[in-house]
Amino acid sequence: MSTNKPLFSFFVISDIQLTCQNEISHQKFAHALRDLHEIDLDASALIINGDLVDDGKAESYKKIREILDNGPHPKDVFFTIGNHEFFKNDGNEPSIGRFLAFSHLEKVYYDKEIGNHTFLFLGTESWGPIGSPTKDSAVLSDEQINWLKGKIDKSKHDTKPVFVFLHQPIPFTLFGTDIEYYQNSIIQDQDLLNILSGCKNVFYFSGHSHFDLRFPKMFVDTPFNMINTGAVYNTWGPDGAGGETVIDSFGSQGLYIQVFKDRVFILGRDFTNKQWIQEYQLNIEY
Template sequence: MIKRFISFILLVVMALVYPSTMIKAEEISNGNSDKKPILTFPVISDVQLTVDNERVQKLFHDTLNDLHSINPNSDALIINGDMINDGKKESYQKFLEILNEYPHPEKTYYTIGNHEFFKNDGNEASIQRFLDFTGYDKVYYKKMIKGYPFFFLGSESWGPVGSPTKDSAFLSEEQLKWLEHSLKIHSHSKKPMFVFLHQPLPNTFYGTDIDYYKNAVIQDQELKAILAKYPSTIFISGHMHWDLRFPNMFIQDDFTMVSSGGVDRIWGPDGNGYETIIDSTGSQGLYIEVYKNRVEIKGRNFAKKEWIKEYQHTVYNLE
């Protein structure tokens, strides 16, 4: 009861700061009706689907339907890790079955999350199942979408269970060098460069200072140093499931950091230095529009089919 009360008080305070917590889709789209976006794409993470969890399966297809209703012609869909919950081949198959059954962009890209390792039969086997599902050669890769670079990062190791690094992202020196070289090549255009990793950087977003997230990215200092060289970088992570209405879930510093919420349940602080589920039916993600001079990042409440007013952000281009 105490945990729920603390979470309730936090949200009440936020409601006082933001008297109207949600706005309608048409209210957002009409504001920029004079200029159409060049590129649009949703970002979701933490579906955590399994063969036997019908609740989560419904959440996933409801999310796909809602995103299709917003824009049936989005240019891509990004699924930023934890698409499945147990790392099993059968769950990948069920995920693909639902994905094929419901409308979604033809260009759909993935990152590997910590739950993709949860079959707990070793790094090589877990990564191979992810690669078999996606058709990729590595857990990190680049895609160009309508002239904009998208970089996808992924952990190359997990655990072991019980260690301080369980669920953390481990990025090899090769992966980090690849990222830096790739960002350097594309930085001259001054266009925004999108970088995706399932885990957030420690000590950034609200909540990433608790023990569980302090090792979220093992090479966090190295990664942060690379991204800081390129201010047009927009770094998007999932993993937390923390309510996008909390403060500091979007940060602009040397580069931009964006949290994408979570499709399956919403989390928050428990008041004792840990985290807890604060909304067992909650479901959140992002819808992103890229214009010539800016990027608009919009939080979406899939459960209520509403925009999250507290999570409407604009990143202006350097051009």
């Protein structure tokens, strides 16, 4: 960890996969909150980058709110919608409605300012049906794409980093995103690449894969910085046959980020063992 004082710091976690019945999911989320709080009492924000709940149900959102309310965390908590938020399978509108009601948001995409830096939160506006090309993929409307382009255009000549969050990774970038399941993970992936490539100081955070942060290429820096956020619930990896599988059912990981005047320092955290992930310590100058 750097000895110089950062401008500000924040946490990023994803893939909590919580349900009311699954007490392990409750315990892992509560444990991650406690561990992060012990790391930095003064962190500016906690970002939960999709798949908060596993089944999309209102009672699961209620439980995750209960754990948040009873656990330590920064005052500001921001959310993105993942694919599992749709798993109640009763349609896009009610699924998005439950997420917005929980998060007190008006749309699944929005912007915030933290430490005088721009944070852009994206989110899918559709899911499924099962068997279709959009099942589990991020579907970004023209309105959302144009909104993002406007925000990025304003930041093109700024030297400060811009932090962007979407649950799904961009295909053929991070480790594992060439697996068939992830090749269609964002329907508008080319639009996203074209827009974000116009700003060299973009830091794009994605979850979804649960891939263990110890694998290589869990961070790439071209055409902009792309960062895997790990998973709170369990960790996955390749199955040796072109697919993926759970490699550690006890695994639980996330990120701690420090922002300095000239660089961003990203540390992978192993919540299960309460230790830093040596393979995932990134010092990115800008």
